[in-house]
Amino acid sequence: MPSTPRPLRKLGFLTIGLFDPADPARGHESTLEIIELGERLGFDSAWVRHRHLQYGISSPVAVLAAASQRTRRIELGTAVIPLGWENPLRLAEDLATVDLLSGGRLNPGLSVGPPMHYDQVRDALYPDTGDSEDFGHERVRRLLDLVRGKPASDFSGVEGFEVFSDVVQPHSPGLGGRLWYGGGSLGSARWAGEHGMNFLTSSVVKAAGPDEEPYDFAEIQRSLIREFRAHHPDGAAARVSQGLVVIPTDSASPEQRARYAEFAAKRLPRTTAPQGPARLLFAPDLVGTSAELAERLRADPAFREVDEVAFALPFTFAHEDYVQILTDMATKLGPALGWRPAV
Structure with a gap:
């Protein structure tokens, strides 16, 4: 039986934070200005991507700090931090620090797997332990335990004039309930549910089955959401956020509309079949008026399962494009989906 769509409760957006290598400060400032704009428009959350050895945000925790x-209300998330690049203990300290600085607004999204282009970066990243590093779920479990207050050391107490804790400091009590897992397979959805995390599902999923099988992205995504909730202690109430590329054009200029349509058309071929050895399946980018987008989203089987989203901004657009897109999302698309701006 099809699910019944619910009014959209939380509206968020995701940005990659690209910058010109000749002026990286301006790119980072643009990202911060976009987050400030999101708060003024009433968005519930702003999320940043994570990129290493590229011209995007390499330190999302620092950017969100x-x-x-510069904000007071909007929730701040990462989508996602690939843990293969991180030491879970040090990351736990950084996340707790920023969560406290934000007043409990941090929503760290995480993923597993070897770092991208691992053979090329291993000697710089893990020169002595590259062949023995565990890039699977155990790395997430370690971070979960540390953030949630399990001991990191078998020593605590006073040594001379110094006082030591056996758990990560600072400790932010609510942070353990705001950790998200970014997953695209049934196995990752199940694991996230079993470990009481929240679940981020994006415009990419993993296709299972033979090459000749017809694939429906939304049906696969819905199966991930249901698998996650079936294994989560909170069941149907477990938090899931959907992150598609959604581009409203209500106030866009004719030139912007043409450019947005061209962007989506160039990326459409990758949505017809699984891509690469990982068999990744991509969702089509959604471009149109807010009325058109709302109709398409309400018909999407996966969207009908959620009541919060973090729509992804296209990677390569200009600052003024993001201003137009976010403004239309908040004033046109969100209300068309039953959402009300936060105050």
């Missing part, structure tokens, strides 16, 4: 001091 800055954003926390």
